Amino acid sequence: MIGFFLGPLFISLLVLLVIFWTFGFVIRKLLGVERMKWVSNPYVNERHKKLDWSVRIPFTILFLISYFNYSNNNFIEAAWYFNPWFIVITILIVTEILRAFMEWKYAENKKKYIVTIAEMLFTTSVLYSIIRTDFFGIFN
Template identity: 40%
Template sequence: MYDEIVPLIWLKLVLVLCIFGVVLYIFNSMMRKLLKVEKKKFLSYNHINATHKKVDWTIRILIIVCLFVGLFINVQNDFSDGYWFLETYFLLFLFIILSEIATAFMEWKYAENKNAYLFTIFQLLFIVAFLLIMFASDFFGLIKS
């Protein structure tokens, strides 16, 4: 029974993530046209200047350190006694938010196209809303409590 359920959960999860990817792509395309923002390179850092690069890497390094600290602290505790703010999902959520806020600030302050920061903020709000809905709904019912 267990062998039949686990692959089905993974299949549903991959399906939800693929649907999210398509919806995010459509959302980004519409927002780019609306705000007249050029497309960034896929999977690149897109730093505005040297200051942005330093801030971005500082955030990345701090999150990685927190991930390791959280791992060591939460492994020593019972599963129910772990610190929620050191859990991987929370730290990755925090990383996304801090990184995109830093990017939006740097775009607002230094970018040639001033609408770039609006695009980054709308994209961040879309992703955060999706992630909150996913966690609040137990991944749309895929994870049964």
Template identity: 30%
Template sequence: MFWIKFCLIVIIVFVLISFVKFILRRVFHIKKVKRKVFSYNLINERHRKIDKWIRFVSVIILIGLSWGVIEDKNYISLYVIGMTVLLMTDYLVRAYFEWKHSEYPKQAIVTVAEMVMMVTAIITIVQFELLWI
């Protein structure tokens, strides 16, 4: 039952994010930028350095939070909060570099909207305990 709920939530979130991005592109006349599926999508060298630093710090933080969850199951909420903050940091840095240093600065609107949708999905899942057994 867990995997059915999980797959359903992932599909719903993906469809909602795609729909919101489609609407934002139409309303704000944002050109769709072709990106590779599992690439970093870096804007410039400075963005690459900052993104590398953020990923390194994220790994250290997540290892520490994982250790906390292994020791005491009550740390799961702290782990989710940590993952959400790291996700927001990654999206906000990407949005900043798209806004300030990209050929398409309006793309930052789509990135921020995607971040808001992801954070909203995480908060909704946690608040309503949608994945708990």
């Protein structure tokens, strides 16, 4: 039974990764922004690093509290703003908005923040669609 779901799940996640990568590649080419390396430092400056961690730590604590609350209640539906998936999506959006602001204010290539915002909006739209449609009905 588990093997039945792993095949479509793996293929679906692989397709999503290709779609996200292709979108990022195209938007960067259009705006003339170079791609960041996988192991590079994503922070614009030291202030960005401090602000980013001051956002991540409270969200991580909130996520852990939410997850333990959710799992201890036998995964009974909680308020939408206290679901672990909502907290994860929120932290991704907040950190990307922070990154876009810091790129707009401090980066050498001023178009970099547009790429960050476009990728964030695209990723958020796709993730929202996946959540609302139960992965487009693939696993029904």
